[in-house]
Amino acid sequence: MADLYKEIGNDSDYGSINDNSSAQTEDPQTSAPSPSPMTRHQYIVFCGIALAYFADLTSFSLIAPFYPIEAKEKDLSPVMIGFVFSVFSLVQFLSSPIFGKLLPYVGAKFMFLAGSWVAAGSNLIFGVLDELEPGTQFLVFCLVTRCVGALGASASVTAATAIIAHTFPDRTGQMMGLLELFCGVGLMVGPALGGLLYSVGGYKLPFMVLGAADTLVVIINIFLIRSSEGMESKTKGSMLAVAKIPAVWVIALTCGVASTGMGFLDPTMSPHLKEQYNLSPVFISLVYILSGSAYAIATPLWGYLSDKKRITRTLIVFGLTGGGVCFLFLGPTPLFPQVPTDQVWTVIVTVGLGSLLLGCAIVPTFIDLLNTAKWYGLPDDISTQGIVSGVFNSFFSLGAFVGPTVGGVLQQHYGFPWASTMVGFMFVIMAILIVLFGFWEYQCGKGRRRPPNNDLTRQVSVNYFGSEIDDTEENRGLLS
Structure with missing residues (x-):
């Protein structure tokens, strides 16, 4: 337990713990110790996830310059068009905690790759929806396809951030910041590339090109992202x-x-x-x-x-x-x-x-x-x-x-x-x-x-993760 307090007590963002136990804490105002150099495996993992982030965000944002034009010709109102855009984030909001809970069951690598694969497939399917009848049929299939793609993206991003946190325990913030850089670039490139491809080949070409690129990235990541013991x-x-x-x-x-x-x-x-x-x-x-x-x-x-x-x-x-x-x-x-x-x-x-x-x-x-x-x-x-x-x-x-x-x-x-x-x-x-x-x-x-029990590590593991339960009055107070 003293080791836990020593580790967290080092964090200046959380201030002094004032532990009265025998645990010794360092000066909370000092900076974090320098992390060890990145390994080859860490570089490979980051490159694979960054590539997936860029491809996913580029595919997500490519519809902005031309989809409203096509949707209007399919008799969709501005409200309906706006909902097709916003439902993606709504589905991610609802599904991300569920995927976070399921991640240990299915494995981080599988969830990451499967989610990216579903998102890529949805992108390809979206490219043929212009063949549908205007009105309700077009709207329903657009919403369903967009929702399925959002589920895939939600699974992929949730697994990716967990992998980053696990693979880079001393550099999580830096790596998340760099991933946001790739997200920003993807969001900027997507509309420009989508508009260009649309002007060259019409509605289908942007989805076919970006969907194929997304699928290729998934195949590459099968070999770049490996399962390790720490990920279980x-x-x-x-x-x-x-x-x-x-x-x-x-x-x-x-x-x-x-x-x-x-x-x-x-x-x-x-x-x-x-x-x-x-x-x-x-x-x-x-x-x-x-x-x-x-x-x-x-x-x-x-x-x-x-x-x-x-x-x-x-x-x-x-x-x-x-x-x-x-x-x-x-x-x-x-x-x-x-x-x-x-x-x-x-x-x-x-x-x-x-x-x-x-x-x-x-x-x-x-x-x-x-x-x-x-x-x-x-x-x-x-x-x-x-x-x-x-x-x-x-x-x-x-x-x-x-x-x-x-x-x-x-x-x-x-x-x-x-x-x-x-x-x-x-x-x-x-x-x-x-x-x-x-x-x-x-x-x-x-x-x-402080959390309400001194024996915190043991207490949380007992009550929440199925170990032997110590049913004392103090322990029951933690759950109340």
Whole structure:
């Protein structure tokens, strides 16, 4: 038990533990020790997962420039078209925790490859849906195919983040930041490549090319990602155990809020730039590229700081607060009438800086969730990593669903300046909530609030993972 406290007590992000036992803790303000050099196996695993991330996100985003045109010709209303886009994230939100729970049963490698395979197949099927009859038939098959693809992507991403957490225990933040870089590049390349292929070969060509590329990546990863002993777990993980940790809900909600802000810009910023500044479609596309680039380029830095300096909560609060200020100036907010409304440079600066800071709020949340689970005594193995990955991906997807949906409603009823103001205040309120929660969790400077039983490692394993049960009054109190 002393070893557990020593390990977690090193984390400056969680402050001093003030353990009265014989355990010795290092100075909590010191940086993390330098990790050992990466092995050849680690390089191969990361390359395989990064390649899959890039292929999946490119395939996911390629429909943006041409699907609405085709769907309109198939008698789909704007609301129906929007739902075809957003249902992908909704399904991921619902399914990610389930896949996190199932991961130890089926194996991380199998779930990763099977999910990628299903996503690739759905992409190919989507390419022949233009042969269907307009109206209900086309809509239903689009929704079903999109949902199946979302299930595959959810399984793949949940397994991938768990594999990263397990393979890179000392560099999880850095690797997650680098993966977000590949995600950002894929989201930028997808629409451009989709529009190009559509102009060359029509509706089918983008799906055939990207679906085939996705399938090829799956075949390559069969040989790159190998199963190892550490990827198996005798325990199956407990969603209930994770759900009983207060910090999990606060940090997961933070991830969802930040993701909501990113999704908010997708349907709202383009009309605003056109109406307010009369920008051309090319210039508007460049603004979106700037947003994705700023987010993607900075994420490795946020991951590095999360690992090296162990300041995840500080980074999250900084990212939310800075992002909130940027969204206030993005409108700009009617609360500040002195801010000029005819200067396009303010949009460029706030979009770039805001996207950069949202990455600062999102990337550390996964590391914080992992550290919190370990602090509360959950085993540091693939079962816990799978559950945490599912929670992280679920709330990120929830934000990706809520952002465009609510953003469109707010813009329609209140206009973009007030809509962006509301989102900005949402970020600031979330940052304040984390600070207040920190005061409670750290007991106003006395150290991070301890779990309710001193024999924590044994107690959690007893009650949640099927070992011999010690049915004392104190033990029953842990479950109450």
